Amino acid sequence: xxxxxxxxxxxxxxxxxxxxxxxxxxxxxxxxxxxxxxxxxxxxxxxxxxxxxxxxxxxxxxxxxxxxxxxxxxxxxxxxxxxxxxxxxxxxxxxxxxxxxxxxxxxxxxxxxxxxxxxxxxxxxxxxxxxxxxxxxxxxxxxxxxxxxxxxxxxxxxxxxxxxxxxxxxxxxxxxxxxxxxxxxxxxxxxxxxxxx
Numbered sequence: 001x002x003x004x005x006x007x008x009x010x011x012x013x014x015x016x017x018x019x020x021x022x023x024x025x026x027x028x029x030x031x032x033x034x035x036x037x038x039x040x041x042x043x044x045x046x047x048x049x050x051x052x053x054x055x056x057x058x059x060x061x062x063x064x065x066x067x068x069x070x071x072x073x074x075x076x077x078x079x080x081x082x083x084x085x086x087x088x089x090x091x092x093x094x095x096x097x098x099x100x101x102x103x104x105x106x107x108x109x110x111x112x113x114x115x116x117x118x119x120x121x122x123x124x125x126x127x128x129x130x131x132x133x134x135x136x137x138x139x140x141x142x143x144x145x146x147x148x149x150x151x152x153x154x155x156x157x158x159x160x161x162x163x164x165x166x167x168x169x170x171x172x173x174x175x176x177x178x179x180x181x182x183x184x185x186x187x188x189x190x191x192x193x194x195x196x197x
Contacts, residue, residue, distance in 0.1 A: 003045055005052045005064075006098035009122075010129050015062055022064055023052045053100040067100075076108035083149075084113070086176045092147035093119040094138060094156070096127070101181050106151045118145045135163035142172045149177040 005023045007016055019025070020038060023045070029035045045052060048068040055063045091110040095102035097119065110117050122128070126137030133156055142150060152160070157180050164170065171178075 003049050003052060005054075006103070007054070008056065008096055008098040011062070018061055019054050019064070022062075023054075051103075053103075072104060072108060073112075075104050076112050079105050079109035080112040083109070083177060086148075088113065088115055088148045088176055090116045090118065090145065090147055090174075091149045092125070092142055092145050093117065094125045094127070094141070094150050094152055096122055102151055105179055105181075106149075110149070115148075118147065120145075133159055135160040139163065139169070139172070142175065146174045147172070148174055149179065150175070151179045151181070154180055 126134035
């Protein structure tokens with residue numbers, strides 16, 4: 001019965017305030033100070049909403065999309081079915097969990113399959129902020145965790161491929177799937193999406 005609103009760590013204070021207001025967030029949970037209550041009215045999201053995901057706001061104010069449980073699980077099951085032949089048993093989260101693509105393809109779909117999910121801090125997979133990426137760190141993480149699948153943004157895959165080529169390396173032998181998509185991939189595929197703020 002609680003609506004979850006993941007907020008990217010790289011959002012500015014103004015973007016966070018906008019998200020909290022648009023989604024009518026009443027409680028914030030962070031590593032420090034833990035959690036805090038906000039003076040917000042009760043949610044006015046559509047009935048059945050379990051998650052509100054926001055765009056990065058790189059071209060303006062972040063826009064939110066309300067997602068319901070059945071839609072999220074339907075997409076996750078579709079991904080799990082489409083990748084079943086790969087028998088993926090271990091997924092490494094290389095994108096922040098605030099990104100819908102990682103939530104659905106990297107957490108929900110592996111859970112549907114009964115796979116293990118490894119979700120280290122983003123710095124441990126080479127991400128720093130919203131635009132810095134170290135492919136050598138990702139490569140080491142995939143090898144160390146024996147990841148069989150990973151979800152990347154196109155620019156991450158390009159950088160990792162270029163690094164492998166420059167170092168005369170090859171992809172880690174454990175990998176069975178590298179899924180690539182944009183940061184907002186998934187939202188249009190979800191049937192009952194509704195705009196917020």
